Amino acid sequence: MKTIEVDGIKVRIQIWDTAGQERYQTITKQYYRRAQGIFLVYDISSERSYQHIMKWVSDVDEYAPEGVQKILIGNKADEEQKRQVGREQGQQLAKEYGMDFYETSACTNLNIKESFTRLTELVLQAHRKELDGLRTRASNELALAELEEEEGKAEGPANSPKTCWC
Ligand SMILES: Nc1nc2c(ncn2[C@@H]2O[C@H](COP(=O)(O)OP(=O)(O)OP(=O)(O)O)[C@@H](O)[C@H]2O)c(=O)[nH]1
Numbered sequence: 060m061k062t063i064e065v066d067g068i069k070v071r072i073q074i075w076d077t078a079g080q081e082r083y084q085t086i087t088k089q090y091y092r093r094a095q096g097i098f099l100v101y102d103i104s105s106e107r108s109y110q111h112i113m114k115w116v117s118d119v120d121e122y123a124p125e126g127v128q129k130i131l132i133g134n135k136a137d138e139e140q141k142r143q144v145g146r147e148q149g150q151q152l153a154k155e156y157g158m159d160f161y162e163t164s165a166c167t168n169l170n171i172k173e174s175f176t177r178l179t180e181l182v183l184q185a186h187r188k189e190l191d192g193l194r195t196r197a198s199n200e201l202a203l204a205e206l207e208e209e210e211g212k213a214e215g216p217a218n219s220p221k222t223c224w225c
């Protein structure tokens with residue numbers, strides 16, 4: 060659990076670091092179901108980890124809730140001398156999937172706060188949109204119900220079908 064401030068609002072976030080290894084996949088997938096935001100992380104010094112991102116994306120698409128927010132991360136940005144994945148490759152992949160992209164470093168703290176703040180912001184935005192949608196639908200339904208009630212009144216006793224013919 061961590062509390063961060065986004066747009067002046069204090070938000071408490073729960074962070075799960077899922078295992079990347081294949082043998083833990085059954086457990087990992089269970090975390091997807093409850094996630095609102097996901098970082099897809101590769102290591103800039105490993106081309107293989109970058110190639111794996113496509114698989115992660117398809118797993119997320121399959122197991123995570125529909126509105127889940129995703130950000131692509133190229134971690135270990137401090138390991139410039141070992142770099143195998145260009146920054147543009149990360150940007151390009153993120154663009155293809157419609158995600159934001161950050162290069163980060165857990166060692167130098169590069170973009171750690173920024174990426175967490177951004178993901179939280181995206182989750183909040185999505186949540187607000189969903190709530191606004193629900194509110195609009197609810198108020199439309201209410202308006203419709205009121206209209207129907209009004210129409211009912213307009214029909215009134217004079218217009219309503221006679222139940223008694225005497
Ligand atoms: N240089 C550098 N090393 C890092 C960075 N982040 C993590 N590491 C190192 O990379 C290794 C793996 O880190 P983990 O946090 O265990 O990686 P992980 O992806 O959670 O690993 P799994 O859960 O086993 O998939 C550790 O030795 C870390 O110290 C970073 O930004 N820069």
